[in-house]
Structures are given as structure tokens and as C-alpha cells.
Amino acid sequence: MRHVYGWLLLTPAAILLVAFTHYPAVATLAESFFSTGTAVRPSRFVGLDNYAALAADPVFWQVLRNNFWFALGTIPTSIALALLMALWVNGRLPARALVRMAYFTPTVLPMIAVANLWLYFYTPQIGLLDKVAAMFGAGSHNWLGSPDTVMGCLIAMTIWKEAGFFMIFYLAALQTLPPELGEAARIEGASRWYFFRRVTFPLLMPTTLFVLVNATINSFKLVDHLFILTKGGPDNASNLLLYYIYQVAFSFFDVAYAATLTVILLFMLGIFAVVQFQLIERRVHYR
Amino acid sequence: MNYLLSLLLALVVGSAHAQGKTELTFYYPIAVGGPLTKVIDNLVAGFEKENPNVKISSVYAGNYDDARIKALAAQKAGQPAQMSVLFSIDIYELLEQDLIVPFDDLATTAADKAWLKSFYPALMANGTYKGKVYGIPFQRSTIVMYWNKDAFKEAGLDPEKAPSNWNEMQQMAARLVKKDAGGNVTRWGVMVPSTGYAYWMFQAFARENGQDLMNAEGNRTNFAHPDVVAALEYWVNLGRKDRVMPEGTVEWGTLRQNFVEGKTAIMWHTTGNLTAVKDSAKFPFGVAMLPASKQRGSPTGGGNWYIFKKSTPAERKAAFEFIKWVTAPERAAEWSIATGYVAVSPAAYETPKLKEYVSGFPQAAVARDQLKFATPELSTFQTGRVRKALDDAIQAAITGSKSPADALKAAQAESERLLKSYK
Amino acid sequence: MTHAERVAAWLLAILWLSPLLYAFWAAFHPPAFATTFDPLAPLTLANFEKAWGYAPFPRHFLNTVILVTMVLAAQLVLCTLAAFAFARFDFAGRDVAFALVLLQLMIMPEVLIVENYRTMARLGLVDTILGIGLPYMASAFGIFLLRQTFKTIPRELEEAARVEGCSWLGVLWRVYVPLARPTYLAYALVSVSYHWNNFLWPLIVTNSVNTRPLTVGLAIFGAPESGVDWSVISAGTLMAVAPLLVAFLLFQRQFMQSFMQAGIK
Numbered sequence: 001m002r003h004v005y006g007w008l009l010l011t012p013a014a015i016l017l018v019a020f021t022h023y024p025a026v027a028t029l030a031e032s033f034f035s036t037g038t039a040v041r042p043s044r045f046v047g048l049d050n051y052a053a054l055a056a057d058p059v060f061w062q063v064l065r066n067n068f069w070f071a072l073g074t075i076p077t078s079i080a081l082a083l084l085m086a087l088w089v090n091g092r093l094p095a096r097a098l099v100r101m102a103y104f105t106p107t108v109l110p111m112i113a114v115a116n117l118w119l120y121f122y123t124p125q126i127g128l129l130d131k132v133a134a135m136f137g138a139g140s141h142n143w144l145g146s147p148d149t150v151m152g153c154l155i156a157m158t159i160w161k162e163a164g165f166f167m168i169f170y171l172a173a174l175q176t177l178p179p180e181l182g183e184a185a186r187i188e189g190a191s192r193w194y195f196f197r198r199v200t201f202p203l204l205m206p207t208t209l210f211v212l213v214n215a216t217i218n219s220f221k222l223v224d225h226l227f228i229l230t231k232g233g234p235d236n237a238s239n240l241l242l243y244y245i246y247q248v249a250f251s252f253f254d255v256a257y258a259a260t261l262t263v264i265l266l267f268m269l270g271i272f273a274v275v276q277f278q279l280i281e282r283r284v285h286y287r
Numbered sequence: 288m289n290y291l292l293s294l295l296l297a298l299v300v301g302s303a304h305a306q307g308k309t310e311l312t313f314y315y316p317i318a319v320g321g322p323l324t325k326v327i328d329n330l331v332a333g334f335e336k337e338n339p340n341v342k343i344s345s346v347y348a349g350n351y352d353d354a355r356i357k358a359l360a361a362q363k364a365g366q367p368a369q370m371s372v373l374f375s376i377d378i379y380e381l382l383e384q385d386l387i388v389p390f391d392d393l394a395t396t397a398a399d400k401a402w403l404k405s406f407y408p409a410l411m412a413n414g415t416y417k418g419k420v421y422g423i424p425f426q427r428s429t430i431v432m433y434w435n436k437d438a439f440k441e442a443g444l445d446p447e448k449a450p451s452n453w454n455e456m457q458q459m460a461a462r463l464v465k466k467d468a469g470g471n472v473t474r475w476g477v478m479v480p481s482t483g484y485a486y487w488m489f490q491a492f493a494r495e496n497g498q499d500l501m502n503a504e505g506n507r508t509n510f511a512h513p514d515v516v517a518a519l520e521y522w523v524n525l526g527r528k529d530r531v532m533p534e535g536t537v538e539w540g541t542l543r544q545n546f547v548e549g550k551t552a553i554m555w556h557t558t559g560n561l562t563a564v565k566d567s568a569k570f571p572f573g574v575a576m577l578p579a580s581k582q583r584g585s586p587t588g589g590g591n592w593y594i595f596k597k598s599t600p601a602e603r604k605a606a607f608e609f610i611k612w613v614t615a616p617e618r619a620a621e622w623s624i625a626t627g628y629v630a631v632s633p634a635a636y637e638t639p640k641l642k643e644y645v646s647g648f649p650q651a652a653v654a655r656d657q658l659k660f661a662t663p664e665l666s667t668f669q670t671g672r673v674r675k676a677l678d679d680a681i682q683a684a685i686t687g688s689k690s691p692a693d694a695l696k697a698a699q700a701e702s703e704r705l706l707k708s709y710k
Numbered sequence: 711m712t713h714a715e716r717v718a719a720w721l722l723a724i725l726w727l728s729p730l731l732y733a734f735w736a737a738f739h740p741p742a743f744a745t746t747f748d749p750l751a752p753l754t755l756a757n758f759e760k761a762w763g764y765a766p767f768p769r770h771f772l773n774t775v776i777l778v779t780m781v782l783a784a785q786l787v788l789c790t791l792a793a794f795a796f797a798r799f800d801f802a803g804r805d806v807a808f809a810l811v812l813l814q815l816m817i818m819p820e821v822l823i824v825e826n827y828r829t830m831a832r833l834g835l836v837d838t839i840l841g842i843g844l845p846y847m848a849s850a851f852g853i854f855l856l857r858q859t860f861k862t863i864p865r866e867l868e869e870a871a872r873v874e875g876c877s878w879l880g881v882l883w884r885v886y887v888p889l890a891r892p893t894y895l896a897y898a899l900v901s902v903s904y905h906w907n908n909f910l911w912p913l914i915v916t917n918s919v920n921t922r923p924l925t926v927g928l929a930i931f932g933a934p935e936s937g938v939d940w941s942v943i944s945a946g947t948l949m950a951v952a953p954l955l956v957a958f959l960l961f962q963r964q965f966m967q968s969f970m971q972a973g974i975k
Contacts, residue, residue: 005878006801013792013848020845021814024825088719101962102723108958110907110925113947117729120940123541124533125550128732139471142535147686172970217816224909227929233482234536235682249824250356252671258824265821273816346918349930357917363831
């Protein structure tokens with residue numbers, strides 16, 4: 001009886017989950033083995049042809065590289081910054097509540113709004129960044145229009161948006177740390193850095209791992225800003241996988257190739273799914 | 288009870304149909320500045336007043352890409368629009384998906400046929416395929432050169448004379464560059480946008496150097512021709528060698544503000560920005576045809592009206608009536624004044640309103656006068672990908688990551704691969 | 711905490727707020743002063759008027775409110791039922807099912823845009839607010855959180871309710887749901903924030919003004935091809951983020967507590 005009840009309770013959610021997560025994932029995989037159908041040429045089975053095209057597509061490799069650099073640029077920095085912010089806000093800081101609010105505010109703004117504001121920052125000559133640079137005598141720079149700097153600019157903006165979000169998780173964890181530890185360390189004369197390195201940071205490891213996985217997933221998911229800032233340019237220097245999928249599917253209407261690209265994305269996310277699942281299990285046992 | 292209810296329902300529904308209100312929807316894009324949704328709304332209201340049995344809802348869809356995506360998505364999702372303003376170059380995509388109806392089939396009376404022939408021929412090129420007209424010009428443009436007369440005067444140039452060829456533009460731009468005490472540039476000589484519609488700007492350069500970038504059947508491109516490569520080299524050198532243009536890509540959306548704030552003395556941009564520039568520039572400015580190399584030239588740009596197949600005969604007729612009405616000389620004139628787009632027919636320029644406007648603001652006639660040097664906008668099968676290949680090549684050359692020759696060769700190879708099956 | 715650290719923390723805070731502060735500056739000053747910082751520059755509300763006219767913000771606002779409410783309501787119901795099943799019923803295939811549910815934490819609907827769009831088209835839900843919300847109504851995150859919470863509720867309370875003759879659903883309604891209130895609150899804030907700010911999927915699913923939420927409206931409104939007028943864009947952006955921002959400022963503690971709670975779990 002409990003089997004029936006259990007499944008009955010689960011069914012409504014299960015239907016939606018299967019319909020919009022599991023089924024599409026499988027369908028996408030199937031789709032990647034066919035060609036795109038048009039009114040004149042119906043879709044047909046092409047085996048691994050789409051994957052061959054993928055391997056030969058320089059834009060795809062560029063996009064993968066971009067995702068890698070984007071992840072490398074945003075994740076460690078935003079986590080480190082988040083930890084720093086949490087430590088500061090958790091300590092004896094005057095106007096602490098205001099500072100905490102300042103750090104967290106970017107998180108409540110939609111990425112689109114953030115992109116609108118930062119587009120201005122980065123505009124050459126009349127933009128804020130160049131105006132400040134001009135005050136110091138430096139010249140104007142084409143921040144978003146130059147392949148060398150565009151990724152850096154996007155990374156900076158993303159760190160600004162995400163660090164506050166991760167700070168919250170660290171704050172929560174910090175507040176569960178027993179204060180006796182800190183007192184003991186002070187009595188023993190341990191330096192703050194020593195205390196942080198040997199006590200605080202290891203105890204925060206579960207949170208760090210959790211935040212790490214979250215940040216990684218976000219780095220694949222977050223493409224809203226590209227619509228406003230660069231549309232993937234110049235010459236795909238700032239293109240990311242999910243945005244490329246959008247372009248291929250909705251600008252070129254090449255559904256088969258978009259499905260193939262999605263399979264790659266799913267594969268990478270799948271790896272992280274496994275990793276996070278293991279972590280959750282471990283954390284549950286931790287407690 | 289049930290029977291009565293359904294009878295009542297049938298009566299109500301029947302009476303609604305008996306009223307004969309045809310309902311139409313269309314998507315339209317805006318790729319230039321200004322609160323143009325209001326103008327569209329007014330146009331629609333005007334038509335509805337004269338035709339009370341037609342109700343039209345207009346949907347602003349963003350830019351040309353968005354409009355195409357939305358209109359096609361709606362078609363696929365079964366909630367079609369019966370007509371839409373889409374990029375003039377979407378025609379091959381629409382044909383391939385068998386979505387549109389030729390206007391020749393709907394133009395039955397003599398008056399209709401005359402209307403079909405009343406537009407500028409240069410504007411009909413993009414909308415015609417194998418002799419049939421699928422797209423009617425609506426918001427059409429050419430690229431024009433805007434120049435800051437105060438800046439010219441300051442640099443010791445004649446403020447009434449714009450550069451007429453490539454050499455002149457290079458030399459005058461060099462004199463117009465202004466630097467501050469630290470050697471940083473505070474005003475550039477010329478800026479040509481290389482994001483947004485880079486391929487469109489490039490078509491102008493190519494045309495001026497005597498080359499078109501595609502054939503009329505839409506299945507072959509010409510990206511790697513030596514004169515085309517030379518055209519890209521000229522553009523790239525303006526930034527990298529002559530230093531009259533900023534390095535790296537120039538952003539389409541912020542260029543107008545750059546010009547209006549005096550950060551560049553000359554800008555190449557769509558004539559569709561004319562009214563917005565007029566309203567916000569605090570200095571006298573001129574508008575001229577693009578400078579020549581071997582000849583003058585500019586691509587046409589902008590959006591055409593299309594009628595979709597997924598419509599009932601009544602809807603098609605209503606859509607046809609609306610399109611005829613909204614492109615009639617009086618409305619074309621009104622639209623041109625509000626935006627700066629070219630008025631689509633010679634008759635529009637003969638209307639008193641537009642005649643008066645042009646005599647008081649001659650800049651408005653430049654795009655029209657340039658039509659005789661115009662070439663259709665880049666349009667082929669697989670147009671999205673082919674354009675992206677060219678855009679990427681242009682951006683690669685401008686940012687210096689590839690030489691113009693290499694970039695264009697790669698783009699040509701890519702487009703040949705894409706168009707192979709259409710020959 | 712050293713003095714240098716304090717100063718650094720404050721400076722960082724100011725740096726962090728500066729984009730928003732800039733938006734305020736640009737929105738309340740005429741376009742000519744948007745890019746200069748003259749303290750004596752005149753204030754104006756004209757940008758807001760203009761932005762108001764460029765995009766139907768009230769409509770977008772309404773759409774967003776409908777969307778987040780609809781999604782939250784559905785999530786509360788569906789996730790409660792599913793979490794209860796996972797927490798208190800030992801049914802065949804439970805662990806496998808739970809693992810499959812957790813998959814959605816990683817593979818969110820917006821990653822599968824192509825297929826999900828097709829599904830919506832088949833269901834006839836393209837360009838409807840329901841179409842935007844449907845893929846999110848069964849939230850793995852919600853199920854996960856609630857399951858954790860339900861598991862911590864002592865069995866004795868459940869037994870007490872059963873003694874009074876409650877069925878399973880009665881037990882759920884009378885015992886579990888009230889005790890999980892903090893979790894519900896936390897989850898609600900997280901969900902509302904997330905869906906208020908969601909962009910890619912709503913962009914794809916909506917075609918018209920009647921269904922577009924604020925984020926999509928803002929993107930179209932600020933699309934660079936329309937030619938950018940900073941003051942107006944700033945004004946429009948502020949109007950779009952104002953409701954959430956004001957709510958955040960008023961309920962800061964709750965917001966942060968919610969996210970923290972969610973994090974601990």
C-alpha cells in the first residue's frame with residue numbers, strides 16, 4: 001500500500017520532471033542522429049554525421065575554449081571573494097548590515113539589467129571605465145570590441161554578480177562554527193591567518209565544494225548577458241556553448257546540429273551531476 | 288438544458304462571424320532609433336478607421352533577427368501571423384520553408400498591378416525571386432555618411448563638402464582626428480560599425496570597389512575576389528594603419544551616441560537613424576552619399592512586407608489591402624519623415640508633405656538619390672549562416688586576428704560548403 | 711579585524727554598489743549629463759516618462775507577477791507531495807527515482823531549449839505564461855529542501871495525529887506543512903527571485919507583449935540595435951528592477967536568511 005501511496009504522491013511532479021527534463025534529454029540525443037528537416041527535404045537518419053560536423057566546426061571548439069576560460073576566470077575568483085566577504089561581514093565591521101547588503105545586491109538584479117548597466121561601463125570613450133581611465137591620463141580602450149579583453153570584461157561582470165550569492169552560503173556556514181574554536185585559538189596565541197588556514201577553511205570545505213559545483217553549473221547556464229553585450233562577438237571571442245545552441249537553433253533553424261551541441265552540454269553537465277550527487281551523499285553522512 | 292446552451296453559444300459565435308471582422312497580426316522589427324512603435328500604432332489605427340471590419344494587432348519583435356525568429360516560431364507553433372515586416376533578405380529562408388505567397392497572385396486588378404510597379408526598382412531587387420514579387424518595400428534604407436560640420440570647420444576643412452572618394456575620406460579623416468595633451472584621441476576621424484550588421488557595411492565597401500557579394504539566384508558568393516579583399520583591407524587599414532578609426536570592433540548601437548557627442552567627425556550609418564540624429568545633435572551636420580572608389584555604392588537595407596501562406600483567403604485579401612494602404616504615397620511619406628527611411632516610391636516624394644520636408648531638410652533626400660548606385664543586400668540560401676561567416680571574417684580582420692585575405696578566404700570556403708546543395 | 715581590512719571592506723562595498731548608483735545618476739539626469747558627473751546638473755523625470763512610453767512596463771510587470779505566483783503556487787503543492795513521498799514512504803524504486811529527480815538540479819529546462827520548445831509547441835502553449843512556467847513547476851531543489859525538512863520532523867508528532875484518526879494527507883497538512891514553514895518561506899523567496907530574473911527560456915517561449923515578462927521586455931527595450939540612449943535605458947532598467955530591489959531592501963534579513971537556510975541544507 002505504501003508503494004501505491006508513494007508513487008501517487010510523486011506522480012504529478014514526476015510527470016512534469018519527465019516531460020521537461022528526462023524526456024527532452026533523451027529526445028535530444030535521438031535528434032542528434034538525424035538531419036534537420038525542411039519543407040523541401042524531410043529529416044533522415046545520418047548516424048554520426050552531425051558529430052563529425054561538430055568536430056570539424058571551428059566555432060564549436062572556440063566556444064568550448066571560451067567556456068573553459070570563462071569557468072576558470074569566474075569560479076576561483078568569485079569563490080575566494082565570496083569567502084573574503086563572508087569573513088569580513090561576519091567579523092566586527094561597522095555598518096556591517098549595509099556592507100552585506102551592498103555585496104548581495106547584484107544577486108537580486110536580473111542579468112539582463114546588469115548587462116544593460118555594464119554595457120555603459122565598457123563603451124569606449126563615453127563609457128564610465130574610459131572616463132575614469134581618462135582622469136588618470138590613460139587612453140580609451142575598446143573593451144568589448146577587442147578579442148583580448150572581451151572575455152576579461154565578461155568575467156569581471158560575472159564575478160560582480162555571483163560573489164555575493166556565494167557569500168551567503170559561506171556566511172551560513174561560518175555562523176554554524178562553534179565560537180569556542182576561535183577562543184581557544186586566541187588563548188593559544190595562534191595568528192589569524194594560521195587559524196583560518198588550519199581551522200576555518202577545512203571546516204568550510206563542504207560549503208566550498210557545494211559552491212564550487214554551483215558555480216560550475218552557473219558558468220554553463222549563464223548566457224543572458226551575451227544578448228546585450230556582445231552577441232558572442234567579436235568573431236566568437238565571447239561566444240558560449242548555450243548561446244551558440246540558441247543561435248544555431250533559433251537563428252539558423254538547424255535543429256539537428258543544435259541537438260548535437262546540446263548533447264555535448266548535457267554530457268558535461270552530467271559529469272557534474274554525478275560529482276554533486278556524490279558530494280551530497282558525503283555531506284549527509286558528514287552530519 | 289445542454290442543448291439550449293450550445294444553441295445559444297452557436298448563435299453568439301455565429302453572430303460574431305456574421306459581423307465579418309477579419310483579425311490580422313503582424314510582427315515588425317525596429318533596427319534604428321526612435322519611438323517608432325507609436326508611429327506603427329497610429330498607422331494601424333488609421334487603417335482600422337477606414338476599414339472597420341478589419342482588426343490588426345501589431346507586435347514589436349525587437350531587431351530583424353528577433354522578428355524573423357518570432358514570426359517563424361509562431362508559424363511553427365500554429366499561431367501564425369498573416370503578414371509581417373521582416374528583413375528583406377529573409378526571402379530565401381521563407382521560400383525554403385514554403386511560408387510566403389507572391390504578391391503577383393493577389394494583384395488582380397489593373398490598379399493593383401500598377402501599385403506593384405510603383406516602387407523604386409532598387410528596392411524591389413531583394414524581394415523578387417524568379418520573376419515574382421514576394422516582398423513589398425516598407426522600411427528601406429541605404430547607408431549614408433553623416434558628418435559633423437563644426438568639426439570640419441575646426442579642422443580647417445570646408446564644412447559643406449563631404450569626402451567624395453576613398454582617398455579624400457582617408458585624408459580628411461586624418462585631419463579630423465583630435466588628440467588631447469596626453470596624446471589620447473578625443474575625436475576620431477571616421478567610424479564604421481562592425482558589430483550588428485557588419486556584412487552590410489562591408490557590402491558598401493565592396494560595391495564601391497566594383498564587386499557584388501552574391502548572385503541573383505542566392506546560391507553563390509564572391510567573398511574572396513581580389514577587389515573584395517582590397518575593400519576589406521581599406522576598411523581595416525582605417526583603424527589599424529591610418530589610425531583614423533578606433534581599433535577593434537565598433538559597436539552599432541552606441542555609434543549614434545558617439546557621433547552626437549562629438550567623439551567622431553564622420554559616421555557611416557543607416558539613413559534610418561536620420562530623424563534620431565536630427566533630434567539629438569547639437570551641431571549642424573551633413574548627410575552625403577558614401578564615397579566612391581571605382582564607383583559610388585551602397586547596399587539597400589531594411590524590411591519588407593511578406594504575406595504568409597498560413598492564412599485564409601479573407602485574411603490574405605485583408606492583409607493585401609493593408610499593405611497596399613500602408614505603402615501608399617501618403618503613408619510612405621509619413622513613415623519616411625518619422626524615421627529617415629527612404630520613402631519607397633517616387634510618388635511618395637511628390638506628396639506635398641514630403642516635398643516640403645525635403646526642401647527644408649535636404650539631408651532626407653540623400654538616401655533616395657543614392658538608390659541609383661544601390662545594390663541589393665546580401666541574401667542567399669542558408670542566409671543566417673552565410674552572413675555569420677562573413678561577419679566573423681570581417682571582425683577577425685578588424686581585430687587583427689586574421690589578415691583580410693585569409694579571413695575572406697575562410698568565409699568563402701564556408702559559404703561554398705553551405706551552398707553546395709543549392710546549385 | 712585590522713583597520714586596513716575595514717577600509718578595504720567598505721571600498722569593496724562601494725565598488726559593488728557603483729553600477730547601481732550610476733544607473734540612478736543616469737536615470738535622473740538629462741542625457742547630456744549622463745556621461746559627466748557635474749553635481750549641479752539638473753534632475754529630471756523625463757527619462758522615466760520616455761522609458762515608460764518605449765515599452766509597456768506595466769504589462770510586463772503584470773506578466774512577471776502572474777508568472778512567479780503561478781510557478782510558486784504549483785511548486786509548493788507539487789514539491790510538498792513529492793518530498794513527503796520521498797521522506798516518509800519506503801516505496802519500490804524510491805532511491806532511483808530520487809536520483810533522477812536530483813538530475814534536474816544540474817540539467818535545468820533552459821539547457822534543453824530546443825526540445826522543450828517543441829514540446830510547448832505541441833501542447834499549444836507557446837506564447838502563454840503557463841508555457842513559461844510549466845517546465846519549472848516540479849522543482850528538484852524544492853523537493854530536495856522539503857525532503858530534508860520533513861525528515862527532521864519527529865515521528866511522535868505524526869503518530870499523535872494518526873491517533874486522532876488522520877489519513878496520510880491529513881497528517882501531511884496538519885503536522886508536516888506547518889512545521890516546515892521556515893523552509894517554505896526560504897524556498898519561496900529563492901523561487902521568486904529566480905523566476906523574476908529568468909530570461910532565456912521566457913525569451914524563447916514568448917512572442918508578444920501580452921506574455922513577455924520584465925526581463926524579456928527589458929532586453930528588447932535595451933537591444934543595442936535600437937540605438938542606445940543611456941539615460942532612458944537606465945530609467946527603464948531601474949523601473950524593471952525596482953519591485954524586487956525594494957522588496958529586497960525591506961526584507962533583507964529574510965532574503966538572506968532564506969538563501970542561507972537553503973544553503974545549509
